[in-house]
Amino acid sequence: MKLVWKLLRQHISIPQFAGFFFANIVGMVIILLSVQFYNDTQAVYTGEDSFMKSDYLIINKKISAVTTITGKSNAFSRPELQEIEQQQFVERVGYFTPSVFDVRATFDLDQSTSFSTEMFFESVPDEFVDVKSEDWKYVKGSKEIPIILPRNYLDLYNFGYAQSRSLPKLSEGILGAIKLKINIYGNGSNDEYVGRIVGFSSRLNTILVPQAFMNWANNYYADSESGTITRLILEVNNPTDENITSFLQENNYETDQDKLDASKTTFMLRIIVGIVMSIGLVISILALYVLMLSVYLLVEKNNTKLENLLLIGYSPVKVSMPYQLLTVGLNILVLIMAFVIMLSVRSIYMDMFQSFFPDFEAPGILLTVLIGIVLLVFVSLINVIAVYLKVKSIWNRKS
Amino acid sequence: METISLHNTLPQVFSQRTDINSDIWKQDVIFEKNHLYLVEANSGTGKSSLCSYIFGYRHDYEGTILFDKNDVRDFSVSQWVKIRQTSLSLLWQELRLFPELSAMENIEIKNNLTRFQSMEQIRHWFDLLGIRDKYDAKIGRMSFGQQQRVAMIRSLCQPFDFIFVDEPISHLDDTNSRIMGDILMEEAKKQGAGVIVTSIGKHMDLSYDKTFKL
Numbered sequence: 001m002k003l004v005w006k007l008l009r010q011h012i013s014i015p016q017f018a019g020f021f022f023a024n025i026v027g028m029v030i031i032l033l034s035v036q037f038y039n040d041t042q043a044v045y046t047g048e049d050s051f052m053k054s055d056y057l058i059i060n061k062k063i064s065a066v067t068t069i070t071g072k073s074n075a076f077s078r079p080e081l082q083e084i085e086q087q088q089f090v091e092r093v094g095y096f097t098p099s100v101f102d103v104r105a106t107f108d109l110d111q112s113t114s115f116s117t118e119m120f121f122e123s124v125p126d127e128f129v130d131v132k133s134e135d136w137k138y139v140k141g142s143k144e145i146p147i148i149l150p151r152n153y154l155d156l157y158n159f160g161y162a163q164s165r166s167l168p169k170l171s172e173g174i175l176g177a178i179k180l181k182i183n184i185y186g187n188g189s190n191d192e193y194v195g196r197i198v199g200f201s202s203r204l205n206t207i208l209v210p211q212a213f214m215n216w217a218n219n220y221y222a223d224s225e226s227g228t229i230t231r232l233i234l235e236v237n238n239p240t241d242e243n244i245t246s247f248l249q250e251n252n253y254e255t256d257q258d259k260l261d262a263s264k265t266t267f268m269l270r271i272i273v274g275i276v277m278s279i280g281l282v283i284s285i286l287a288l289y290v291l292m293l294s295v296y297l298l299v300e301k302n303n304t305k306l307e308n309l310l311l312i313g314y315s316p317v318k319v320s321m322p323y324q325l326l327t328v329g330l331n332i333l334v335l336i337m338a339f340v341i342m343l344s345v346r347s348i349y350m351d352m353f354q355s356f357f358p359d360f361e362a363p364g365i366l367l368t369v370l371i372g373i374v375l376l377v378f379v380s381l382i383n384v385i386a387v388y389l390k391v392k393s394i395w396n397r398k399s
Numbered sequence: 400m401e402t403i404s405l406h407n408t409l410p411q412v413f414s415q416r417t418d419i420n421s422d423i424w425k426q427d428v429i430f431e432k433n434h435l436y437l438v439e440a441n442s443g444t445g446k447s448s449l450c451s452y453i454f455g456y457r458h459d460y461e462g463t464i465l466f467d468k469n470d471v472r473d474f475s476v477s478q479w480v481k482i483r484q485t486s487l488s489l490l491w492q493e494l495r496l497f498p499e500l501s502a503m504e505n506i507e508i509k510n511n512l513t514r515f516q517s518m519e520q521i522r523h524w525f526d527l528l529g530i531r532d533k534y535d536a537k538i539g540r541m542s543f544g545q546q547q548r549v550a551m552i553r554s555l556c557q558p559f560d561f562i563f564v565d566e567p568i569s570h571l572d573d574t575n576s577r578i579m580g581d582i583l584m585e586e587a588k589k590q591g592a593g594v595i596v597t598s599i600g601k602h603m604d605l606s607y608d609k610t611f612k613l
Contacts, residue, residue: 003500003504003507003508003511004508006499006500006504007497007500010499305497305499308495308497309508311454311456311489311491311495312483312508312509312512312553313480313483313484313509313512313513313557314480314512315476315477315480316476316480392476395476
C-alpha cells in the first residue's frame with residue numbers, strides 16, 4: 001500500500017486541497033456555530049423563565065362584569081376542552097388543578113420579622129414543567145414540598161416592601177435556600193410542611209406545586225381528586241400561528257400576550273439562524289464541490305497509473321482507497337478544526353451571556369457534535385462513492 | 400484455468416473486411432496449459448488487441464473468448480482481479496511500468512499482491528539479465544531494453560496458468576533474449592503454464608509447439 005500511495009500521491013495539488021480545506025472549515029464553522037448559538041440562546045430565552053418551556057400558552061376564560069354578576073362559572077366544560085384539544089395548533093393540553101384546601105404560609109425573615117399569609121396552590125402536569133426532575137418531585141409522605149413562585153412576588157417585596165422598610169433585598173438564590181413554613185388544614189387535619197422554592201416564573205401568576213402532591217392533598221384534605229378547571233396550559237407547535245389568536249378571540253378566551261411575543265422572538269431567531277446555517281451549508285457544499293473537482297483532476301492526471309495498477313491485478317477498491325482515505329482524512333481534520341474554532345468563539349460569547357444572565361446554565365455541545373458527525377459521515381460517503389465510481393470508469397474505459 | 404479458446408473472434412474494426420486470412424481471427428483456436436505458442440504477426444493485424452481481449456482490458460470484438468467453458472464477457476470485476484492476480488500474466492508490449500518508481504519498486508508493487516516470488520529469486524533474475532546495478536534506478540531513466548527486462552521479471556511475479564508475452568525482445572540483443580527465454584520457460588515449466596509469445600519479426604529462439612500466423 002505504501003508503494004501505491006507513493007505512486008498515487010503524484011500530482012496532488014496542495015493549493016487546491018488547502019482551498020477546499022479552508023473553505024470547508026469556514027462552512028463547517030458557520031453551520032456548527034449557528035446550531036450551537038441557537039441552542040445557547042434558546043437556553044437564555046427560556047432561562048428568564050427557567051421552568052417553562054418556550055412554546056407554551058396559558059389560557060383562561062375572560063372574566064367580565066356579566067360573569068361576576070350572574071355567577072356564571074368560568075370553568076371549562078367537557079365539550080370545550082375537547083374542542084381545544086382537537087385544534088391543529090395544539091400539541092398537548094394540561095389542566096391547572098387548584099387546591100381545595102386551606103393553606104397558610106409563614107416565612108421568617110429574621111428573629112423578629114416574619115410574614116404570614118393565607119394562600120393557595122395550583123399544579124400543572126409535570127411534563128409541562130422544565131425544572132430539573134429531581135427538584136420537581138414530591139414523595140408521598142414527605143414533609144417537603146417544592147414550590148414555584150411568580151417572579152412579581154419577589155419584585156413586590158424587593159422594590160416595594162423591602163425598600164420602604166429598609167429590609168434586606170433578596171435574590172432568587174437566597175430564596176431558594178430559605179424554607180417556608182406551610183400549614184395545610186382541611187377535613188379535620190392540620191399539618192405542617194416545609195416549602196422549598198425551586199424556581200420563579202415571570203409569566204405564570206400562580207403558586208405551583210407538583211401534580212403528585214396536589215392530587216394527594218386534594219384527596220386527603222378535601223375528599224376531592226380535582227377542582228374545576230379554570231386554566232389550561234397548551235403546548236403549541238408554532239406560537240406565531242394566526243389561528244391561535246383567532247381561535248382565542250372567537251371563544252372569548254384570554255392568554256398572556258407577551259408570551260406570544262416572546263415566542264415570536266424565538267421564532268424570528270430560529271429563522272435567522274436558519275438563514276445563517278444555510279449560508280454555511282452553501283459554502284460547505286461549494287467546498288465539497290472544489291474537493292470533488294480536485295480529486296477528479298487528480299484521478300485524471302494519474303489516469304495511466306491507475307489503469308496500470310488495475311491491469312497488474314489491483315482491484316478498483318484497493319486503487320480507490322488512497323484517495324478515499326485522503327478525502328476522509330481531510331474531512332475529519334476539517335471537522336476537528338471547525339470544532340476547535342466553534343468552541344473558542346463560543347467561549348467568547350458565553351462570557352457575555354454569563355455576565356448578562358448570571359443564572360444562565362449552558363446547554364451541552366452534544367447536539368452540535370452529533371450534527372458535525374452526521375455531516376462528516378454524509379460528506380465522506382459522497383467522497384468515497386465518487387472516487388470509487390471514478391476509478392471504476394477507468395476500469396470500464398475500453399469496454 | 401486449463402484452456403483459453405477463441406471462437407470466431409474478430410476485432411470489430413476488421414468486421415467490414417473480407418480479406419481476413421488468419422490462423423486466429425475467425426477461427427476456432429485453443430491454447431492449452433503446458434504448451435508453448437508463437438503468434439507471428441505483421442503490424443496492424445491486431446496482435447496487441449488480441450492480448451487486450453484475453454486480458455479483459457478491451458471488449459471491442461466479435462465472437463467469443465472462453466476460459467475453460469466460461470465466456471469472459473460475463474466475468475465480474477472481482478473475477479477479473481482474481482484472474483489477473485493468480486492465473487493470467489501479461490507482458491505488455493508497452494510494458495506499463497511506473498516511471499516514477501525504481502525498478503525494484505515496480506517489481507514489489509506487483510509481487511506484494513501475492514508475495515509469490517522471494518526477494519532472492521527476483522534479485523537472481525536481475526543478476527541474470529544484467530541489470531543488478533539498476534535495482535534502485537528510476538524506470539524513467541532506464542533504456543527501453545532495460546525496462547523490457549524489468550517488465551519481464553514483473554510478469555513472472557505471480558502465479559499463472561497462462562502467460563502472454565507481447566514482443567518481449569524487440570529491444571534486446573541475442574544474449575539477453577536467450578536468457579530471457581530461458582527464465583520464462585523455466586518459470587512456466589515450474590508452474591505448468593501455457594506460454595504465448597507474439598512477435599512481428601524477431602522472436603525468441605524456443606521450441607514452439609505451434610505457430611499461428613495472425
